[in-house]
Amino acid sequence: MTAPTERPADRPTDRPGRRPGLFDQARPDRSPGPSYQDLLDGDTHDVPAFLRAEGESDFGVADIPARYYLDRDIAVLEKERIWKTVWQFACRETAVANPGDTVVYDIADLSILLVRGEDGVLRGFYNACLHRGRQLRHEDGPATELACQFHGFCWDLHGGLKRVPARWDFPHVTDDGFALPQVRVDTWGGFVFVCLSEDQVPLRDYLGRLTELDHWDLEGRYVEAHVEKLLPCNWKVAQEAFMESFHVVTTHPQLLRGIGDANSQYDAWGWISRAITPRGTPSPHLSYEPTEQQIFDAMMGLGLDDPRILELPDDATARTVIAAATRKRMRESLGEKAETLSDSECVDTFFYTAFPNFHPWGSYNRTCYRFRPNGFDPETCFMEVLVLSPFAGERPPDAPVRRLGLEDSFLDAIELGPLARVFFQDEFNVGFVQKGLHTLVEHKPGVSFGAYQETKIRHFYALYRELMDL
Template sequence: MTGTLPQAREDRSPGASYQDLVAADTREVPKFLTIETEPDYGVADIPAHFYWSREIAALEKEKIWLRTWQFACREELIPNIGDTEVYDIAGISVLIVRTAPDEIKAYYNACLHRGRQLREEAGNVHELRCPFHGFCWSLEGELAHVPAAWDFPHVNGENFRLPEVAVGTWGGFVFVNLDPEPEPLMDYLGVLPEQLDRWDFEGRYTQAHVAKVLPCNWKVAQEAFMESFHVVTTHPQLLQGIGDANSQYDAWDNVSRAITPRGTPSPHLTVQPTEQEIFDAMMGLGLDDAPVMTLPDDARARSVIGAATRKKMHDSVGDFAEELSDTECVDTFFYTVFPNFHPWGAYNRTCYRFRPHGDDPEQSVMECLVLSPFLGERPEPARVRWLSLEESFVDAHDLGPLARVFFQDEYNIGWVQKGLHTMAQNKPGVTFGRYQETKIRHFYHVYRRRLGV
């Protein structure tokens, strides 16, 4: 590819836009990928103290963590009656239980006697018995046994039923909401199901699940994964095959989307690569590595990789692979559902979750799941692997080539948290870009409305 790339509009980066690439696709592109919204959330700074204030963290707990739908676990982890999972958020523990083949319940994970957590980890049980004194409930939350019942005449089945937490499912994900009167889950998810259902998230299995405690606020952590603006500096090895600054950003209600085109060069490059160089970059080749294949003179890297991906996807999605457009095979679609759920679209397989670590506003938990399609019998899902303080994401070999990319992001965010305190001595707010950081601005649009700040 040579010459000057087109510039469609002055408020966007030069180069081919995502919609330009869609128009040249060799297959029919799903309609929702041809939609481009025009989000505009202004240019105001975001107060830096949002990232460390204990008062803000307390507001988040009250207005967000106790009031919004959150991804708690994958349904595949609790396939059998009596299977349990534990989801902890902001000092609150939720116990998720499979109570019937077609029913999942969730309870506040605490004994009503002295408050001892009922379960600390996943497992299969036939009852919910407190390990401290033996108070016991059925899987349905009904009081089943009171030790030394003669000493508890004031305890009965009516006033000692386990308090429930609202549960909903979509796409193989289990969601919980601690609000006593939550809005319906599907209303909350908005456009997400109609866009992601095409890629059958229910028909996925957890191939890998890695978690790590990070030295930063949960918002700092997730913001590193909500834009492609950082690619030019943090992931320079990707530039020949990624249109980072040509990403498209969209937003609807609680959902935002970014689409970063691949198989097209970064507009930051001063010398435009050939299609062969674009292809080699997407294959992850170094300067001294032999090409995987030599492209014909008239071939486009996007089309070649699209065709190869369709062929490979037959093994996991069958004949549906032939319906996939080039963009679905090549590009990166990363969605965010407020406040902390980040599934990637098409078959990129990545899914993130970010949470506060207990009640410390300057620590967080980052989790990465690899959700892979399959045919035939469902493979066993991977259990979460916690990285130690001494380990980094580069040690998470089960994440494959993504481990190196996550390590590059992980390296930055602790320094962001530290630098925010320094910056705030002279500049009280964080300055985000108007467009390239749209997803972050959309997040704060919803966040500030919910918190009233």
């Protein structure tokens, strides 16, 4: 747990929720309007010290070759140099909480089997029978042994050889030589990670700054919803749509009165990047400064003609009103801790990335993403959305995975609530991005990302190109 920091005395706090002018310009390479640090200055509560930190954000302005999204050879190379070398999120711990629980995790053309043994130890095995290579398991669920359904070779939950049919015909098979090969497994924040390389650093070292999320207890959450969607684009195209707030002005214009999209802060450290998008403050893209009532209404999802949920007092700000309501709502699951939450923790959006494809959100936003290639097909991928919710009392059961195909829509995932519409807007874009890239390469070989607002993407490619040796 990170201790709160005291507000510096030289930073103005003349009124709760103080918001500098919409068109203030602090530095020439940032958008007009209040920075995230400005908003923290006006917070009514102490803020966690780590939110004051600012990481690296300069990763150059070079174009990224479009072929990274289109070539099957690149997808094959990613298996060798990315998926076989990094730590990657495989499942939640609750999915393998009890002896005999198993989970199948597939990446590229590889399959990993996670198994909780009778001794309570969580192990990861390459999911293939050592006889003829058939997958030992193709779906999650409890098991008392790991038996191949082709010829019956069988292993115990520790990976030890248990049974060989017609053993007389296999004098060359030994117990030691036929133990299931294992992969590295570790846990953090209620997540299970696997790593196929012995050379990679330990998980905690790899996650680094991501562990500041311990402040919000991701381990103490349950999976309220889990949706997997097959998308018509490369996995990198898909995740890039969720690594910046630059797209809000065009893709989610209904949010602009209540979100400081272009005033987001972007930071990177090691394998980790972070973005913080302030809410309860208007977008600098607007040509006018909305009232606090208009900001509040926009954050409530109201249209201009919709009846108001609440009339704000003249001296109130949308940020402080929503923060107070959030503390009240969170008392049931957090108890007295809810009263210590800063306005920022209650209102703003914190979205992290652990290279290459794990995207948990901070505070109590509850959202977590994972993006995976669909085998070696560079034109399709899987996007997963997990909603991780706090709870009081007994842990609720995790929701089953809802799987949506190419012809389905996020709008079908009613368990996502209002988020389903937002994801649909993003889903609508990514297929056209993939199609457009095939045309782009005819006259422009690369993709031109912004220098700051797309920091998280540029940080990703700094790591990606180094590992891929491109």
